[in-house]
Amino acid sequence: xxxxxxxxxxxxxxxxxxxxxxxxxxxxxxxxxxxxxxxxxxxxxxxxxxxxxxxxxxxxxxxxxxxxxxxxxxxxxxxxxxxxxxxxxxxxxxxxxxxxxxxxxxxxxxxxxxxxxxxxxxxxxxxxxxxxxxxxxxxxxxxxxxxxxxxxxxxxxxxxxxxxxxxxxxxxxxxxxxxxxxxxxxxxxxxxxxxxxxxxxxxxxxxxxxxxxxxxxxxxxxxxxxxxxxxxxxxxxxxxxxxxxxxxxxxxxxxxxxxxxxxxxxxxxxxxxxxxxxxxxxxxxxxxxxxxxxxxxxxxxxxxxxxxxxxxxxxxxxxxxxxxxxxxxxxxxxxxxxxxxxxxxxxxxxxxxxxxxxxxxxxxxxxxxxxxxxxxxxxxxxxxxxxxxxxxxxxxxxxxxxxxxxxxxxxxxxxxxxxxxxxxxxxxxxxxxxxx
Amino acid sequence: xxxxxxxxxxxxxxxxxxxxxxxxxxxxxxxxxxxxxxxxxxxxxxxxxxxxxxxxxxxxxxxxxxxxxxxxxxxxxxxxxxxxxxxxxxxxxxxxxxxxxxxxxxxxxxxxxxxxxxxxxxxxxxxxxxxxxxxxxxxxxxxxxxxxxxxxxxxxxxxxxxxxxxxxxxxxxxxxxxxxxxxxxxxxxxxxxxxxxxxxxxxxxxxxxxxxxxxxxxxxxxxxxxxxxxxxxxxxxxxxxxxxxxxxxxxxxxxxxxxxxxxxxxxxxxxxxxxxxxxxxxxxxxxxxxxxxxxxxxxxxxxxxxxxxxxxxxxxxxxxxxxxxxxxxxxxxxxxxxxxxxxxxxxxxxxxxxxxxxxxxxxxxxxxxxxxxxxxxxxxxxxxxxxxxxxxxxxxxxxxxxxxxxxxxxxxxxxxxxxxxxxxxxxxxxxxxxxx
Numbered sequence: 001x002x003x004x005x006x007x008x009x010x011x012x013x014x015x016x017x018x019x020x021x022x023x024x025x026x027x028x029x030x031x032x033x034x035x036x037x038x039x040x041x042x043x044x045x046x047x048x049x050x051x052x053x054x055x056x057x058x059x060x061x062x063x064x065x066x067x068x069x070x071x072x073x074x075x076x077x078x079x080x081x082x083x084x085x086x087x088x089x090x091x092x093x094x095x096x097x098x099x100x101x102x103x104x105x106x107x108x109x110x111x112x113x114x115x116x117x118x119x120x121x122x123x124x125x126x127x128x129x130x131x132x133x134x135x136x137x138x139x140x141x142x143x144x145x146x147x148x149x150x151x152x153x154x155x156x157x158x159x160x161x162x163x164x165x166x167x168x169x170x171x172x173x174x175x176x177x178x179x180x181x182x183x184x185x186x187x188x189x190x191x192x193x194x195x196x197x198x199x200x201x202x203x204x205x206x207x208x209x210x211x212x213x214x215x216x217x218x219x220x221x222x223x224x225x226x227x228x229x230x231x232x233x234x235x236x237x238x239x240x241x242x243x244x245x246x247x248x249x250x251x252x253x254x255x256x257x258x259x260x261x262x263x264x265x266x267x268x269x270x271x272x273x274x275x276x277x278x279x280x281x282x283x284x285x286x287x288x289x290x291x292x293x294x295x296x297x298x299x300x301x302x303x304x305x306x307x308x309x310x311x312x313x314x315x316x317x318x319x320x321x322x323x324x325x326x327x328x329x330x331x332x333x334x335x336x337x338x339x340x341x342x343x344x345x346x347x348x349x350x351x352x353x354x355x356x357x358x359x360x361x362x363x364x365x366x367x368x369x370x371x372x373x374x375x376x377x378x379x380x381x382x383x384x385x386x387x388x389x390x391x392x393x394x395x396x397x398x399x400x401x402x403x404x405x406x407x408x409x410x411x412x413x414x415x416x417x418x419x420x421x422x423x424x425x426x427x428x429x430x431x432x433x434x435x436x
Numbered sequence: 437x438x439x440x441x442x443x444x445x446x447x448x449x450x451x452x453x454x455x456x457x458x459x460x461x462x463x464x465x466x467x468x469x470x471x472x473x474x475x476x477x478x479x480x481x482x483x484x485x486x487x488x489x490x491x492x493x494x495x496x497x498x499x500x501x502x503x504x505x506x507x508x509x510x511x512x513x514x515x516x517x518x519x520x521x522x523x524x525x526x527x528x529x530x531x532x533x534x535x536x537x538x539x540x541x542x543x544x545x546x547x548x549x550x551x552x553x554x555x556x557x558x559x560x561x562x563x564x565x566x567x568x569x570x571x572x573x574x575x576x577x578x579x580x581x582x583x584x585x586x587x588x589x590x591x592x593x594x595x596x597x598x599x600x601x602x603x604x605x606x607x608x609x610x611x612x613x614x615x616x617x618x619x620x621x622x623x624x625x626x627x628x629x630x631x632x633x634x635x636x637x638x639x640x641x642x643x644x645x646x647x648x649x650x651x652x653x654x655x656x657x658x659x660x661x662x663x664x665x666x667x668x669x670x671x672x673x674x675x676x677x678x679x680x681x682x683x684x685x686x687x688x689x690x691x692x693x694x695x696x697x698x699x700x701x702x703x704x705x706x707x708x709x710x711x712x713x714x715x716x717x718x719x720x721x722x723x724x725x726x727x728x729x730x731x732x733x734x735x736x737x738x739x740x741x742x743x744x745x746x747x748x749x750x751x752x753x754x755x756x757x758x759x760x761x762x763x764x765x766x767x768x769x770x771x772x773x774x775x776x777x778x779x780x781x782x783x784x785x786x787x788x789x790x791x792x793x794x795x796x797x798x799x800x801x802x803x804x805x806x807x808x809x810x811x812x813x814x815x816x817x818x819x820x821x822x823x824x825x826x827x828x829x830x831x832x833x834x835x836x837x838x839x840x841x842x843x844x845x846x847x848x849x850x851x852x853x854x855x856x857x858x859x860x861x862x863x864x865x866x867x868x869x870x871x872x
Contacts, residue, residue, distance in 0.1 A: 016699065026588070064496065137732060147750055293573035293736060304730075326761075331762075
């Protein structure tokens with residue numbers, strides 16, 4: 001066995017990049033004992049080479065252009081932590097073209113360009129590790145791709161954006177409005193200055209795209225994901241959901257049904273006694289439903305330098321083992337053999353069946369329930385739970401219902417008709433409900 | 437790539453064996469798409485070949501002596517589901533001697549004979565897969581051995597015996613006594629006719645032995661595990677624990693401290709707001725503490741034909757990929773390279789530091805608290821929580837305390853002195869407390 005170190009070229013020296021260096025240094029002995037050879041960062045790129053870092057860069061050659069590292073002969077594996085989908089793509093493809101395995105935490109790149117990246121890697125017979133791209137340190141890619149390899153995976157649902165989960169948890173525990181919880185999250189570093197990608201669900205949709213592909217054996221198909229964020233969730237809805245025995249969580253959901261796949265990201269009511277409803281704060285969790293394993297889940301830290309580095313280093317260990325192995329010995333990037341990855345029709349939202357939550361505020365209570373229940377009955381929508389609150393102080397009266405599982409198109413009709421009732425206020429609120 | 441099927445020889449046609457056949461048949465298409473070749477059971481052993489089974493045995497050659505399969509030339513991999521540690525050991529070693537990879541769910545065999553088994557497998561360059569040996573379908577072996585390969589794993593704690601978890605959950609939810617909950621579990625098939633191995637903690641200790649080895653890089657050392665079951669847990673203790681904000685769970689715990697490893701299996705009080713405290717019924721869960729990933733957990737079905745088969749088949753997929761690969765491409769059986777597996781001193785229980793729960797029933801309340809707190813103060817034991825219940829009806833008064841973290845030897849002294857107080861009843865109850 002070779003005892004020469006695995007030489008890692010690190011593109012990007014931000015939080016995660018420094019985490020990778022720190023973890024590899026701190027655990028050098030343990031990692032060497034596992035791998036049989038040291039894993040060492042020999043090169044790193046940083047735009048500002050003079051900036052002070054929290055880790056020792058001794059022995060690491062720092063370059064300003066990451067391309068100089070991706071193309072370097074004396075680097076065995078490239079870790080891409082630049083982010084973005086343009087230069088990052090060029091870097092990853094350049095490394096692969098030179099026969100170098102790649103490890104990346106870049107979910108946007110994989111969700112949008114992954115099919116091309118994996119195809120290039122396959123041709124060169126190199127691994128592209130991306131455990132860090134979804135749910136930080138939680139080894140969910142490995143769990144799906146290898147741990148559940150015997151299953152037909154029927155569904156998965158994940159709290160895969162820590163920013164959204166933190167904000168919703170604060171809104172639930174403190175009764176805060178979205179904007180206030182967001183401001184707190186920004187102050188604590190849990191949300192970016194421009195939080196759009198997180199709170200509008202785009203980041204979760206990137207991750208869901210990856211999870212759905214490896215679970216169902218379909219090509220990466222980000223454009224097919226229905227994406228909603230959490231900006232419409234109000235403290236009032238959270239309170240009503242609690243009164244009905246539910247929590248509101250932002251979920252990425254992928255299901256496989258007879259008519260096709262569902263890929264959707266949105267705020268969702270979940271029964272409060274489910275474990276997934278109890279994963280709070282910045283934690284992430286993924287629930288998996290396989291035909292053999294039944295339901296199983298993972299939870300842990302979805303972000304942060306060290307937690308994400310944990311996943312990057314796990315991939316580096318896999319890479320160290322894979323170098324020189326024939327393709328048949330490698331785990332395929334998308335879990336299924338490339339020639340067995342098959343497109344699945346993705347259902348448009350209005351064909352998706354689920355239970356729904358509807359909350360309306362009404363000017364005057366009389367006749368409201370009767371009118372609403374009449375509309376639902378006419379559309380053959382059963383009511384699973386209902387809550388009516390009398391007006392108090394200057395507030396309106398409130399009616400909230402949870403429906404049975406119905407096609408969304410039918411629920412849309414119901415909402416349109418309820419909205420047009422004379423006593424109903426503007427801000428009708430609706431969310432999907434999942435019981436798992 | 438070879439498209440010849442991977443030929444599986446199945447030793448044992450019980451619940452799990454039939455589950456393996458069922459899952460491989462039902463998911464044949466998906467599994468082939470993942471592996472690149474079919475995975476097919478060609479031979480199986482059963483003591484009674486005429487017995488009716490719930491799965492189709494068409495195309496499978498059934499033999500009565502499993503050794504005839506373990507030694508067969510036209511079997512590529514042997515799945516050992518016989519159980520026990522004598523003939524099972526011979527079978528596994530015979531298969532390895534013939535260069536066949538082995539997949540086993542046999543935690544007793546690995547805990548007791550694993551060092552020899554893995555050594556033999558290493559010499560022959562074949563995999564021994566044992567994902568099914570711990571926590572059924574939950575891929576916890578893979579999570580520790582590969583997913584957290586970048587971490588120094590500091591501690592783990594698991595609900596790894598479904599029988600104990602079911603009984604404790606019933607006792608908690610219904611107020612049942614241990615014997616009644618056990619009888620229910622037996623009626624439902626969650627406990628064996630002779631439940632000793634489960635309720636006395638031996639099964640959990642087998643599993644903990646395996647988890648600790650792959651987490652810490654130490655040889656399998658079953659004899660070093662301190663083993664307690666759940667037979668001393670009473671409904672009264674469960675109620676008092678709840679009043680103090682705790683649940684009682686049966687845990688396998690492994691920790692690495694500066695002075696050595698702790699390996700222990702026992703009923704434990706856990707704060708009720710921890711996710712691990714909320715994993716109820718027959719479910720299993722494992723909590724992992726790594727220096728990079730922080731805390732993460734997995735949960736799911738720890739037993740049952742299909743769930744265990746899920747893990748067996750995942751191992752078969754790994755085996756299919758590994759055949760013909762050089763040793764450097766394989767994941768080492770105990771996570772660390774064989775020459776890097778190092779014995780760790782295991783602390784005797786009286787040197788283990790933890791918080792403790794002590795409950796005493798007393799004949800007369802006067803002076804009790806003062807006497808108990810005086811003893812604890814003299815031994816420099818802080819009280820973190822205390823509950824005193826006045827006598828009601830014919831019942832005694834009760835005092836329960838939760839201590840700070842102290843060496844167990846000191847707590848033992850305190851218990852001895854409390855016991856000798858004149859008003860204290862016979863049945864003093866004590867359990868360790870973990871806050872995670």
